[in-house]
Every structure is written in structure tokens, then in C-alpha cells.
Amino acid sequence: MDNNLNILIVDDEKEYLQAIQSVLLTNDYTSHSVNSGEEAIALIRKTKVDVVIIDYKMKDINGFELVDKIKEISPDTEVIVITVDGDIKSAVEAIKKGAFGYFIKNHDLDELILEIKKIEKVVKYKNKVESLSAQNFFLESENESFNKALDLASRAADSNSTILLLGESGVGKEVFANYIHNLSSRKNNTFVAVNCHAFSENLLQSELYGHEKGAFTGAYEKRIGRIEAAHEGTLFLDEIGDTSLDVQLNLLRVLDNRKIARIGSNRLIDIDFRLICATNKDISRSIKENNFREDFYYRISTIVIKIPPLRDRKEDLKKLINYFITTYASELKKDIQEIEEEALNTLMSYNYPGNIRELKNIIERLVVLSKDGIISIRDISDEINMNVSNRVLLKDVRAAAEKKHIEKLLLINNFNMTNTASQLGISRRQLFNKINEYSIDKH
Numbered sequence: 522m523d524n525n526l527n528i529l530i531v532d533d534e535k536e537y538l539q540a541i542q543s544v545l546l547t548n549d550y551t552s553h554s555v556n557s558g559e560e561a562i563a564l565i566r567k568t569k570v571d572v573v574i575i576d577y578k579m580k581d582i583n584g585f586e587l588v589d590k591i592k593e594i595s596p597d598t599e600v601i602v603i604t605v606d607g608d609i610k611s612a613v614e615a616i617k618k619g620a621f622g623y624f625i626k627n628h629d630l631d632e633l634i635l636e637i638k639k640i641e642k643v644v645k646y647k648n649k650v651e652s653l654s655a656q657n658f659f660l661e662s663e664n665e666s667f668n669k670a671l672d673l674a675s676r677a678a679d680s681n682s683t684i685l686l687l688g689e690s691g692v693g694k695e696v697f698a699n700y701i702h703n704l705s706s707r708k709n710n711t712f713v714a715v716n717c718h719a720f721s722e723n724l725l726q727s728e729l730y731g732h733e734k735g736a737f738t739g740a741y742e743k744r745i746g747r748i749e750a751a752h753e754g755t756l757f758l759d760e761i762g763d764t765s766l767d768v769q770l771n772l773l774r775v776l777d778n779r780k781i782a783r784i785g786s787n788r789l790i791d792i793d794f795r796l797i798c799a800t801n802k803d804i805s806r807s808i809k810e811n812n813f814r815e816d817f818y819y820r821i822s823t824i825v826i827k828i829p830p831l832r833d834r835k836e837d838l839k840k841l842i843n844y845f846i847t848t849y850a851s852e853l854k855k856d857i858q859e860i861e862e863e864a865l866n867t868l869m870s871y872n873y874p875g876n877i878r879e880l881k882n883i884i885e886r887l888v889v890l891s892k893d894g895i896i897s898i899r900d901i902s903d904e905i906n907m908n909v910s911n912r913v914l915l916k917d918v919r920a921a922a923e924k925k926h927i928e929k930l931l932l933i934n935n936f937n938m939t940n941t942a943s944q945l946g947i948s949r950r951q952l953f954n955k956i957n958e959y960s961i962d963k964h
């Protein structure tokens with residue numbers, strides 16, 4: 522049985538390296554090995570490594586530096602440092618830098634296996650939490666447009682068609698992209714998300730296509746791009762409306778040929794991926810203004826799914842509030858018993874310009890600040906309170922003015938219904954109805 526951990530051993534002493542590898546193997550762990558820090562870094566950049574075992578004393582790089590570098594490139598990778606007997610200071614220093622543990626050279630290698638078993642537990646737990654939180658979305662809805670969007674997403678999931686998700690920031694476009702991926706036959710392969718807005722044009726190209734060592738200043742190592750990383754999986758390009766015409770043209774070619782070349786190389790690599798894009802921009806306007814290629818738009822929008830803003834899904838608000846309260850209460854280990862009526866009313870009346878992202882943040886804050894299991898109006902920020910109290914509906918303004926005017930005319934006419942109704946230009950029956958509706962005193 523293979524224990525499924527990706528283990529990398531970095532040591533420039535061949536014999537010791539082989540000894541470790543064979544003990545790992547007898548314990549059902551397969552591993553890779555490299556002889557230098559540089560090779561280790563290159564490998565960690567392009568593949569997921571769960572555990573790196575490094576010899577603290579190597580020729581090309583100092584052990585602390587290597588721990589630093591590994592943690593910087595891949596914070597989830599755990600490191601075990603091999604030190605020599607008596608050099609506890611280095612071991613402690615390595616742990617301070619983020620190493621998981623240390624092992625003293627020439628001690629019984631079973632001690633090393635024990636450390637690896639500990640890491641295995643952590644990795645299993647992390648994977649479980651990640652896959653839970655990836656699926657942990659609240660997609661139940663009473664809203665027609667939202668349900669239509671969900672239905673379209675699930676019906677399109679298993680095809681290879683490109684999908685364009687439209688909606689304001691924070692409505693859950695990435696959540697939808699994940700949902701589609703998880704319903705597709707690609708679900709066991711990677712889902713790679715790139716926020717196109719977060720990179721300058723050059724960086725975005727290198728992020729998407731990867732580069733060879735030395736392709737440009739700063740390209741110290743070979744690096745595979747996000748498109749290559751999405752091979753057999755799904756590539757999600759968020760904020761596609763913010764990409765330049767050049768980036769769009771390159772992507773159009775990739776979509777037509779299903780091949781990419783890393784920057785600095787002519788070698789074409791076949792890639793099989795499903796593309797989902799998202800934007801909160803009005804693309805048809807961008808096309809008219811020559812900021813978006815029309816041919817690219819048609820290529821990425823075989824299926825267009827519009828996700829409504831939260832303010833248009835008020836019927837779902839209560840369940841979403843409860844869902845986030847339960848989620849954060851369990852995450853923060855808080856026992857929430859009650860939400861004050863006034864607090865709930867305010868949350869229900871607010872407009873959420875930042876959509877579900879904003880609601881989620883507000884509830885997290887309220888759960889953190891809650892005392893004695895009560896979510897209180899006191900902890901709702903002034904900004905939201907003011908926003909809610911300033912939101913007076915036009916129909917309410919109209920009703921208040923009508924009430925005032927009817928009261929005035931009734932007084933002038935000494936509560937004579939016929940005269941008052943005729944001056945208001947309505948029938949006696951309509952006047953009676955208004956008097957009842959506005960609870961007006963009849964004399």
C-alpha cells in the first residue's frame with residue numbers, strides 16, 4: 522500500500538539519502554530525492570510536495586535559508602530538518618523558521634518515520650477540511666433567477682463548453698465555477714483559479730503560460746503556468762473583462778489549438794482543460810469601446826450564466842444569515858442562542874452592495890463580537906445602521922404625505938366626507954378606504 526504522501530529528500534550525501542529512502546519504502550512511503558537545494562526549490566515550484574526532508578548542512582545552500590524558501594513558495598509543505606547530534610540550536614532555529622520537526626543524523630530512522638506519520642495526520646486533516654469547505658456552500662434558494670442560474674450550471678457541467686459567469690462582485694461567481702467543476706467528470710482533477718485583475722499584463726502572461734529558466738529578468742527557475750496546471754481539470758479565469766487585447770488574443774489561440782508554449786520556449790505542450798470565465802463588467806460595452814475582442818467573447822461564452830445580486834434575492838436572506846451564523850459559530854466555537862429582533866430586522870433591510878461576501882463578513886464579525894450567545898444590534902456597524910435608516914421607500918413617503926393632506930382637508934370640511942372626497946378628486950368609498958388604511962381619526 523502506498524501511503525500517498527509526496528515526500529522529497531534533499532541531501533548531497535548519496536549513501537545516507539539511499540538509507541532514508543529504503544526505510545521509507547519499508548514503511549510504504551515512496552519518495553523522490555534530489556542532491557541540491559536548487560533542485561529542491563525547482564521541484565517544489567512545479568509539483569505539490571507534502572514533506573521535504575532536508576539535511577541542514579549542504580554545500581549549495583544553508584538549511585535555514587532553504588526552510589525559508591520552501592515555506593515562501595509552498596506554505597503547506599512541511600519540512601523535517603536533519604541536524605547533527607548536539608546541535609539543538611540549529612534544530613530550534615529551523616523550527617522557528619517554520620520547519621515541522623527535526624531528526625538527528627545517525628539516530629534510529631524509526632524516529633524519522635514517527636515524524637512523518639505525524640505530518641501524515643496533519644495532511645489528511647487539512648485535505649478533509651479543504652474538501653469540506655470547498656463543498657460548503659449554501660445553494661438552496663427560493664429565488665427564481667438564482668435557481669435558473671443553478672439549473673443551467675448543473676446542466677452545462679458535464680459538457681466541455683466554455684461558460685461565462687456574469688454578476689456583481691461577491692455574488693459567488695467562483696463558488697459557481699467550483700460547483701460546476703465538482704459536478705463535472707473533471708472533478709477529481711485540479712480546479713485552478715486565476716484572478717486576472719490581480720496581475721500586470723506581463724505577469725499575467727507568465728502566470729498563465731509559465732516560463733523557462735532565464736526567459737526574462739527574474740525568471741530564475743523554470744515554472745509551469747496555470748493553464749498547464751489545469752491539465753485535465755478546470756481553469757477559472759476571474760475578472761476576464763479586465764484583460765488586455767493581447768492576453769485575449771493569446772487565450773483565443775490556446776482555445777483553438779489546445780496547446781501552449783512556456784515563455785522562452787518554442788515547444789508546444791498539449792493541454793486539455795475546461796474554461797470557465799467570470800466578469801462583473803459590461804462586456805458588450807467593452808466590445809463597442811474596442812476594449813474586448815468580439816471573437817474572443819463568442820469563444821468564451823458558449824453558455825452564459827447570470828447570477829443575481831443579493832439585494833434581488835431578499836427571500837433567501839434569512840436562510841443565508843442563519844447558514845453563516847451556524848458556520849461561524851462552529852468555526853469560532855461559539856454557542857449562538859439568539860439574534861436580537863432589531864439586529865435581524867436591520868440585516869434583512871440592508872442592501873449588501875458587496876453581496877454574499879459582505880454578508881459573510883458582517884456575520885463573522887457579529888459572531889466574533891457576540892456575548893452570552895446573543896447577536897446584538899449594538900455590534901452592527903454604524904455604517905450599516907445608517908444605511909438602513911436612510912432607506913425610506915418612496916411608497917412610504919407618498920403615504921405619509923397623503924395622510925397629512927387628507928387630515929387637513931377633513932378638518933377644513935368639518936369631516937364632511939362628500940366635500941372632502943370631491944376636493945381630493947376621489948370617490949367617497951376611496952376616501953373611506955384611505956381613512957382606514959392610514960388609521961385617520963374621523964373627527
Ligand SMILES: Nc1ncnc2c1ncn2[C@@H]1O[C@H](COP(=O)(O)OP(=O)(O)OP(=O)(O)O)[C@@H](O)[C@H]1O
Nearest residue numbers: 657658659660689690691692693694695696877878
Ligand atoms: N452560496 C454561497 N454559500 C456560501 N458562501 C458563499 C456563497 N456564495 C458566495 N459565498 C462566499 O462569498 C465570497 C465571495 O464569493 P465569490 O468569490 O465566489 O464571489 P465572486 O462573484 O467570484 O466575487 P469577485 O467578482 O469579487 O471575484 C466567498 O468568500 C464565498 O465563499
